[in-house]
Every structure is written in structure tokens, then in C-alpha cells.
Amino acid sequence: xxxxxxxxxxxxxxxxxxxxxxxxxxxxxxxxxxxxxxxxxxxxxxxxxxxxxxxxxxxxxxxxxxxxxxxxxxxxxxxxxxxxxxxxxxxxxxxxxxxxxxxxxxxxxxxxxxxxxxxxxxxxxxxxxxxxxxxxxxxxxxxxxxxxxxxxxxxxxxxxxxxxxxxxxxxxxxxxxxxxxxxxxxxxxxxxxxxxxxxxxxxxxxxxxxxxxxxxxxxxxxxxxxxxxxxxxxxxxxxxxxxxxxxxxxxxxxxxxxxxxxxxxxxxxxxxxxxxxxxxxxxxxxxx
Amino acid sequence: xxxxxxxxxxxxxxxxxxxxxxxxxxxxxxxxxxxxxxxxxxxxxxxxxxxxxxxxxxxxxxxxxxxxxxxxxxxxxxxxxxxxxxxxxxxxxxxxxxxxxxxxxxxxxxxxxxxxxxxxxxxxxxxxxxxxxxxxxxxxxxxxxxxxxxxxxxxxxxxxxxxxxxxxxxxxxxxxxxxxxxxxxxxxxxxxxxxxxxxxxxxxxxxxxxxxxxxxxxxxxxxxxxxxxxxxxxxxxxxxxxxxxxxxxxxxxxxxxxxxxxxxxxxxxxxxxxxxxxxxxxxxxxxx
Numbered sequence: 001x002x003x004x005x006x007x008x009x010x011x012x013x014x015x016x017x018x019x020x021x022x023x024x025x026x027x028x029x030x031x032x033x034x035x036x037x038x039x040x041x042x043x044x045x046x047x048x049x050x051x052x053x054x055x056x057x058x059x060x061x062x063x064x065x066x067x068x069x070x071x072x073x074x075x076x077x078x079x080x081x082x083x084x085x086x087x088x089x090x091x092x093x094x095x096x097x098x099x100x101x102x103x104x105x106x107x108x109x110x111x112x113x114x115x116x117x118x119x120x121x122x123x124x125x126x127x128x129x130x131x132x133x134x135x136x137x138x139x140x141x142x143x144x145x146x147x148x149x150x151x152x153x154x155x156x157x158x159x160x161x162x163x164x165x166x167x168x169x170x171x172x173x174x175x176x177x178x179x180x181x182x183x184x185x186x187x188x189x190x191x192x193x194x195x196x197x198x199x200x201x202x203x204x205x206x207x208x209x210x211x212x213x214x215x216x217x218x219x220x221x222x223x224x225x226x227x228x229x230x231x232x233x234x235x236x237x238x239x240x241x242x243x244x245x246x247x248x249x250x251x252x253x254x255x256x257x258x259x260x261x262x263x264x265x266x267x268x269x270x271x272x273x274x275x276x277x278x279x280x281x282x283x284x285x286x287x288x
Numbered sequence: 289x290x291x292x293x294x295x296x297x298x299x300x301x302x303x304x305x306x307x308x309x310x311x312x313x314x315x316x317x318x319x320x321x322x323x324x325x326x327x328x329x330x331x332x333x334x335x336x337x338x339x340x341x342x343x344x345x346x347x348x349x350x351x352x353x354x355x356x357x358x359x360x361x362x363x364x365x366x367x368x369x370x371x372x373x374x375x376x377x378x379x380x381x382x383x384x385x386x387x388x389x390x391x392x393x394x395x396x397x398x399x400x401x402x403x404x405x406x407x408x409x410x411x412x413x414x415x416x417x418x419x420x421x422x423x424x425x426x427x428x429x430x431x432x433x434x435x436x437x438x439x440x441x442x443x444x445x446x447x448x449x450x451x452x453x454x455x456x457x458x459x460x461x462x463x464x465x466x467x468x469x470x471x472x473x474x475x476x477x478x479x480x481x482x483x484x485x486x487x488x489x490x491x492x493x494x495x496x497x498x499x500x501x502x503x504x505x506x507x508x509x510x511x512x513x514x515x516x517x518x519x520x521x522x523x524x525x526x527x528x529x530x531x532x533x534x535x536x537x538x539x540x541x542x543x544x545x546x547x548x549x550x551x552x553x554x555x556x557x558x559x560x561x562x563x564x565x566x567x568x569x570x571x572x573x574x575x576x
Contacts, residue, residue: 031330070348
């Protein structure tokens with residue numbers, strides 16, 4: 001190591017990295033270089049740097065099996081959607097992806113097509129909605145037996161994971177029928193703030209930003225021979241489509257949720273009027 | 289918000305920041321810009337990005353009132369010493385500063401000059417050492433009543449904060465005498481690994497780096513009218529002076545710890561032979 005000075009320090013740190021893994025070497029060196037560039041650009045006081053350390057520590061410490069504050073941080077800084085974009089280039093003919101968010105869980109129940117995924121209070125407080133669609137390949141052929149996983153918030157803007165006392169709700173896994181179709185009953189999703197009672201919420205306020213996400217349903221769609229699609233469907237007309245705090249909105253994912261007063265159709269669905277109808281066909285990318 | 293694309297995303301995220309605090313605006317915008325630059329440079333897969341999220345989360349979660357893993361991370365990336373360098377430019381005539389590290393605590397006992405700061409086993413297992421010096425201003429005048437705080441690891445390389453069952457040890461606060469002098473008894477510090485059983489240790493191994501720090505004593509010196517000095521004294525000849533894992537070594541802070549077999553002096557100190565002697569005069573910067 002040379003005599004360390006403010007000027008040669010970055011080079012000295014980089015010179016200590018001795019791995020045969022070229023990918024790791026690239027990532028670590030780039031990270032250190034950009035982190036040092038940031039520090040040289042803003043020249044933090046030692047108090048400011050201590051605040052940054054405290055912020056990162058608190059962001060880790062508030063995370064647990066139900067809450068992932070670093071994913072939120074990545075989301076609100078636009079990094080999650082940037083990583084998503086980098087990994088889904090040049091896919092004009094297939095459905096666009098967007099962020100997964102922090103509320104997916106690995107144990108959603110498998111349900112029959114047509115099931116109502118809104119249980120108990122969540123259904124009673126919400127606006128009844130039926131979602132229909134197909135899973136297709138990029139030639140327009142149905143993808144039979146595709147796994148369609150969906151999850152969403154309740155009418156108060158909370159996911160099941162955010163409730164102390166509520167078990168799985170407003171999420172399910174379906175399998176597409178012989179014509180590639182799926183359908184399920186639920187409630188209309190609503191716009192909601194991301195959890196903003198932690199370090200990331202404070203950071204948003206410090207930046208003069210709101211914590212709101214436009215109303216959406218999450219989807220993760222898997223089928224053999226196709227790339228897994230992680231995406232949202234957004235409600236047309238939502239006031240936060242232009243300023244989603246996690247930058248996840250894409251025009252192609254905005255869908256009308258049309259109100260219906262058809263009493264017969266409502267009765268056949270076990271709904272009262274008015275209820276809402278949404279349709280979307282997902283197009284998967286064939287794996288090479 | 290414009291239609292978001294991979295290309296315009298960074299600009300869109302920056303445009304959402306609306307604070308009247310110019311300093312915060314500069315820091316947040318610079319951070320987002322450099323973070324996006326890093327992501328664009330390495331183009332992480334989504335799995336790689338998920339690993340980064342997991343790493344940051346674990347780094348926060350292992351931190352508690354005794355362990356600060358994000359300070360360690362900042363230290364081993366050379367950021368702590370870079371922030372220190374930025375904040376202590378052009379001070380040729382005063383003692384150089386270096387990183388504070390994660391093991392300072394705010395409740396060290398005030399002791400009389402000459403006290404032995406190594407209690408019990410820590411003393412019995414160590415090599416007895418006497419440290420003497422003065423606190424001076426840049427004109428060479430003594431600084432009377434300066435607060436000299438010191439802390440160090442034991443012969444096994446652990447600080448008191450790293451032991452479950454040991455209370456305060458190997459740290460104390462002294463006040464300089466009328467001639468600016470201080471002295472205390474202790475044991476010779478030894479080279480040690482930073483705590484490497486956590487995420488930062490794994491990261492070091494991934495980078496092909498060792499976790500070692502050369503032997504050192506920490507000092508924090510405060511006096512009215514002077515800038516607080518946070519620094520180390522390093523032991524001359526230590527094998528890790530050239531590759532300190534936190535990049536904190538400065539030539540001006542390397543000090544001989546000379547062995548002595550003087551039985552009379554040893555007896556007067558309550559030591560057996562051999563024992564070690566170190567001397568250093570600290571020069572403080574006058575506050576403007």
C-alpha cells in the first residue's frame with residue numbers, strides 16, 4: 001500500500017481486491033469507485049456520514065420476516081425498476097415487467113379458477129371485482145397450465161403481511177385452463193402509501209416526496225419454457241399514475257376497471273351491484 | 289412524470305425531489321445519480337440485486353448496542369478514512385486524524401494520570417506498557433486540562449464491547465497536567481481481525497482480503513478552543529501496517545514501543561520485565 005492520501009485512497013482500496021471471480025471483481029470495484037465518487041462529490045461532514053450510517057442501520061433493523069425496508073429503499077430510489085428494465089430489454093412483443101415489491105410471500109394458496117381471493121372483512125369492505133384474462137405466447141397461442149399468482153392490498157391499503165392478526169388473504173395461485181384463460185374474484189385495489197412509518201418514510205418526507213402508489217394488482221406468471229413474468233396491472237384513472245413513488249408504472253400495464261350494474265351477472269358471481277370488471281391478456285417470452 | 293424508460297428513469301427520479309434544503313437536495317441527488325451509475329455500469333441480474341439487498345439487511349440486523357456492522361462496512365471500503373481526510377485537509381502542523389472505528393463508547397471512566405487501564409485478566413495476559421506524552425498547541429505550548437480518552441483491544445484482539453461478560457476495560461479518560469503531559473499504564477496492543485463472523489467478514493473474504501488491523505491505541509483528545517482530535521497510535525514494525533483492512537495508517541502515527549529490562553523502573557510501575565514504553569506528543573488544531 002502506498003502512503004495513503006485523499007487522492008490515492010480509492011486506488012489503494014481497489015488494489016486490495018484479489019479475487020479470481022471476474023464478475024465479483026467488477027461489481028465490487030465499480031461499487032467502491034462509485035461510492036467514493038459520491039463521497040468526493042458531496043464531501044459529507046463526519047456528522048452527515050454518521051447520519052447515513054444510522055439510516056442504513058435502522059433500515060436493516062426494522063426489516064423482519066414481514067417487512068423488507070431495503071427493498072422499499074431500492075424501490076423509492078428507482079433502483080428496483082432500473083434493474084428490472086436492464087433485465088428486460090427489447091421485449092416489445094411480450095408483456096412488460098415491473099417491480100416485485102416487498103409483499104410477495106412464498107406460501108400463497110392454490111385456488112380453483114373463479115375463486116374469491118378476498119376473505120371476510122377484506123371482501124365486505126371492498127368493491128367487488130372480477131378479473132379475467134389469458135396467458136399467451138408471443139404468437140398468440142394459449143399457454144395451458146401456466147401458474148398465475150396474484151397479490152394485492154385490501155381496501156385500507158394493507159397487505160396481509162402488514163396485519164398482525166390476519167392470515168393469508170388477497171393472494172392466490174391459479175392454473176390456466178385449456179384455452180390459456182384464468183379468472184378470479186376479488187375487490188378493487190386502491191392507491192395506498194408504502195409503509196412510511198420507518199426510515200424510508202422519513203427519507204421520502206426529507207426529499208419532499210409523497211409515499212403513494214397508484215392502485216394495482218401484482219402478478220407473477222410462470223410456465224415451462226417461458227421466462228417468469230413479474231408485473232402489475234394498474235387501474236386506469238388513478239391519480240398517482242404520474243407520480244408512483246416506486247416508479248413502476250408502464251402505459252401498457254394500465255387497465256380499465258369498468259363498473260357494471262348488471263344484477264344477473266352480479267348474482268352469478270355472488271356480488272351485489274355495482275361491481276367492477278377488468279380484462280388483461282399476458283404474453284410470455286419464450287426462453288431461448 | 290414522463291413515460292419511464294431505462295434511459296430517462298434517473299432524470300425522472302431526480303425530478304421528484306422537492307426540498308428547500310439545498311444541502312439535502314445536493315446529497316440526495318448525488319447519491320441517486322451515483323447509485324444509478326453503479327447499477328448501469330455493472331447491470332446486476334435480479335438475483336445479484338436481491339443478494340445486495342440481503343447483504344445490506346443482514347448488515348443492519350447484526351448491529352446492536354455493542355456491534356456496528358455498517359461502520360465496519362464503511363471502514364473496510366475506505367469510506368470512513370476518505371470522509372476523515374476530506375474533513376481534515378491542510379493540517380500539516382497538527383497531529384493527523386484517523387478513523388474512530390466502531391468500539392468507542394460514551395461511558396469510559398475518568399482516571400488519575402498513571403492509572404493502569406488494563407484490569408484483571410486483560411493485564412495478566414498482556415505485555416505491560418507505559419504510554420507517556422503531551423498535548424500541545426501548534427506553537428508548542430502545553431494544553432493544560434485537555435481530555436485524553438484512550439481505548440484498545442486486549443491481548444486476544446477483543447474490545448470490552450465484544451465480550452458478553454466483561455464490563456468496561458482497556459479504556460479511560462485522563463486530564464493533562466500543568467505541563468500538558470499525560471501518562472497511563474496498560475498492555476501492548478496487538479494486531480487483530482475486525483469482527484469477521486458477520487456480513488462484512490464474508491464480504492472481505494469474497495474480495496480476497498484479510499480482516500486484520502495493525503496493533504494500535506485509539507485516542508480522542510478534546511480541549512476548549514481546539515478541534516477534537518480522533519486518531520490512533522500504531523506500533524512500529526507491525527506486519528499489517530501496509531495492508532490495514534480499514535486503511536487508517538498514516539506514517540506520522542507510527543510509534544516505537546520499546547522493550548525495557550530496567551527492573552527498577554518496572555518495579556516503580558508495578559510491572560515485571562520486560563515491559564514496553566511508548567511516547568507521543570499530540571498537537572491540536574486551534575479552532576478558528
